[in-house]
Amino acid sequence: MISATAVTKHYGDFAALDDVSVDIESGSLTALLGPSGSGKSTLLRVIAGLETPDAGTVVLEGADVTNLPPQKRGIGFVFQHYAAFKHLSVRENVAFGLKVRKRPKAEIRAKVDELLGIVGLAGYQERYPSQLSGGQRQRMALARALAVEPRVLLLDEPFGALDANVRAELRAWLRRLHEEVHVTTVLVTHDQEEAMELADRIVVLNQGRIEQTGAPQEIYDAPANDFVMGFLGPVARLGGGLVRPHDLILAQHPTDGAIEAQVERVVHLGFEVRVELELAGDGELAAQLTRHEVDELELHEGDIVYVKPGGRVHPEGSALTAA
Amino acid sequence: MIVSRRGTLGLRVIALGYLAVLLLIPVGVVLYRTLEPGLGEVWRSITTPAAVHAFWLTIELAAIAVPLTTAFGILTALVLVRGRVRGKRVIEAFIDLPFAVSPVVIGLALVLLYGRQGWFGPWLADHGIQIIFSVPGMVLATIFVCVPFVVREVAPVLREIGDEQEQAAATLGASRWQTFWRITMPAIRWGVAYGVVLSTARAIGEFGAVSVVSGKIAGETITLPLLVENRFNNFDLAGAYAASGLLAVIALGTLLAMTLLQRKGDSAT
Numbered sequence: 001m002i003s004a005t006a007v008t009k010h011y012g013d014f015a016a017l018d019d020v021s022v023d024i025e026s027g028s029l030t031a032l033l034g035p036s037g038s039g040k041s042t043l044l045r046v047i048a049g050l051e052t053p054d055a056g057t058v059v060l061e062g063a064d065v066t067n068l069p070p071q072k073r074g075i076g077f078v079f080q081h082y083a084a085f086k087h088l089s090v091r092e093n094v095a096f097g098l099k100v101r102k103r104p105k106a107e108i109r110a111k112v113d114e115l116l117g118i119v120g121l122a123g124y125q126e127r128y129p130s131q132l133s134g135g136q137r138q139r140m141a142l143a144r145a146l147a148v149e150p151r152v153l154l155l156d157e158p159f160g161a162l163d164a165n166v167r168a169e170l171r172a173w174l175r176r177l178h179e180e181v182h183v184t185t186v187l188v189t190h191d192q193e194e195a196m197e198l199a200d201r202i203v204v205l206n207q208g209r210i211e212q213t214g215a216p217q218e219i220y221d222a223p224a225n226d227f228v229m230g231f232l233g234p235v236a237r238l239g240g241g242l243v244r245p246h247d248l249i250l251a252q253h254p255t256d257g258a259i260e261a262q263v264e265r266v267v268h269l270g271f272e273v274r275v276e277l278e279l280a281g282d283g284e285l286a287a288q289l290t291r292h293e294v295d296e297l298e299l300h301e302g303d304i305v306y307v308k309p310g311g312r313v314h315p316e317g318s319a320l321t322a323a
Numbered sequence: 324m325i326v327s328r329r330g331t332l333g334l335r336v337i338a339l340g341y342l343a344v345l346l347l348i349p350v351g352v353v354l355y356r357t358l359e360p361g362l363g364e365v366w367r368s369i370t371t372p373a374a375v376h377a378f379w380l381t382i383e384l385a386a387i388a389v390p391l392t393t394a395f396g397i398l399t400a401l402v403l404v405r406g407r408v409r410g411k412r413v414i415e416a417f418i419d420l421p422f423a424v425s426p427v428v429i430g431l432a433l434v435l436l437y438g439r440q441g442w443f444g445p446w447l448a449d450h451g452i453q454i455i456f457s458v459p460g461m462v463l464a465t466i467f468v469c470v471p472f473v474v475r476e477v478a479p480v481l482r483e484i485g486d487e488q489e490q491a492a493a494t495l496g497a498s499r500w501q502t503f504w505r506i507t508m509p510a511i512r513w514g515v516a517y518g519v520v521l522s523t524a525r526a527i528g529e530f531g532a533v534s535v536v537s538g539k540i541a542g543e544t545i546t547l548p549l550l551v552e553n554r555f556n557n558f559d560l561a562g563a564y565a566a567s568g569l570l571a572v573i574a575l576g577t578l579l580a581m582t583l584l585q586r587k588g589d590s591a592t
Contacts, residue, residue, distance in 0.1 A: 083491035144491075147495075148495055
């Protein structure tokens with residue numbers, strides 16, 4: 001278990017972390033999610049010992065490590081820009097942590113080969129980082145971090161510098177890896193999709209504070225406030241409430257509680273279709289429908305439709321307390 | 324900048340002409356005049372006891388000053404780039420002082436500090452230590468003029484590589500010392516090598532500061548550059564040229580070493 005308690009960190013006048021407390025269960029994969037400047041990376045670096053908090057404590061697996069340097073915390077850290085040791089080969093990079101621990105050579109060799117097999121870089125032992133693609137470098141960095149058998153694995157926007165398709169591939173791969181290795185993992189990301197896909201638990205941060213903590217589904221369905229609702233997915237405003245665009249129901253005839261609207265545009269995005277509406281009262285709205293639904297409604301630009309929320313509506317300006 | 328072909332050619336001619344007039348011709352003349360009396364004469368001239376002593380003293384000064392400035396230069400660059408010290412700008416300005424101040428002034432400053440009438444003079448005299456008009460003073464002067472070279476070469480490299488690799492090493496359990504030798508040092512090694520070559524050239528060629536503190540005692544505190552002046556003033560032109568030629572050869576050797584390092588450094592990155 002990782003416990004950060006009442007952690008505060010200021011940079012000059014800027015409060016990067018403002019009295020943040022969070023518990024992360026052993027064996028879980030937790031995402032710290034938030035926009036840039038929310039303090040998510042600072043929190044990760046405080047856990048790693050790369051930043052010293054102004055106040056607060058960090059406990060790793062029962063041991064208070066607040067005053068320990070990163071060397072003695074038993075962590076593995078993966079940086080956004082890989083931090084590959086450029087003058088060392090892939091083998092030497094992965095072996096680094098074991099070499100400074102003066103492990104026997106044969107053991108190091110075997111361990112490095114095993115890890116490179118796990119991360120899919122078998123056969124790349126003698127290459128240099130400059131000869132690897134971004135995705136390969138990051139997998140090497142992961143192997144390097146795992147080599148020292150850390151108690152916790154900390155990933156700081158690990159896929160942030162990669163192309164979209166490589167990113168998707170590595171996400172799926174990381175999920176599988178976590179199921180195999182089962183080391184407590186904390187992932188920093190600003191991408192809500194990445195957090196939803198990978199994490200068992202999500203901690204949403206904003207302006208140096210925690211907005212909500214919970215399972216991905218829980219946070220998506222029952223956001224604690226407007227910020228979390230807005231950050232986890234697109235939001236439509238209807239009749240003083242916030243609703244997900246895919247929870248909107250459109251009909252050709254007036255129904256109970258439905259609001260009249262005119263179709264402005266119908267945008268086909270493959271299976272999904274975005275219907276942009278001009279509300280009769282005032283304001284605009286984008287509904288997300290499937291192709292089937294649009295075909296059945298025979299929607300065209302200029303049509304009059306009736307729209308109502310089909311799912312949960314969150315009263316605007318709410319600050320529902322987190323469960 | 325887009326320059327026409329003729330313009331490029333013109334610029335090249337001007338740049339090369341400038342270099343030729345100011346640098347190549349004087350060095351060439353020195354080498355030519357050195358060899359004019361014949362190799363045997365040159366050899367005799369640079370193997371007199373005074374010349375041999377001057378040669379070894381010059382090497383001795385460089386051998387003491389260069390390792391010291393290298394070690395402190397790397398340390399200072401680390402403090403300036405990685406450290407969180409106040410007044411970094413002031414420190415940086417101080418490091419450039421030897422560039423800005425005339426070497427003669429540096430020599431005089433040392434005399435004022437360590438000379439018989441200087442601040443530390445009486446204390447040093449009481450303890451039987453002589454710094455001015457002897458080798459220790461010349462070492463101090465050489466170190467002083469060499470200070471900026473390693474710092475100025477290493478600091479930008481440190482800035483460029485950033486500290487992520489060092490942080491990564493720390494998370495992997497490496498101590499500061501291990502991180503320095505295994506990660507930082509390999510990354511800055513070409514910067515260090517340039518700094519060493521430049522300081523060596525400066526240490527060997529330094530005249531002004533060393534001249535003031537040396538006292539020019541024949542056979543004791545005469546370095547090669549001082550020997551050149553000495554012979555020149557005594558109308559021993561051939562001897563002066565021979566000693567100059569030796570200095571020029573050492574300098575060219577240093578430059579050659581630097582060019583080779585540069586090529587190696589380029590292919591390594």
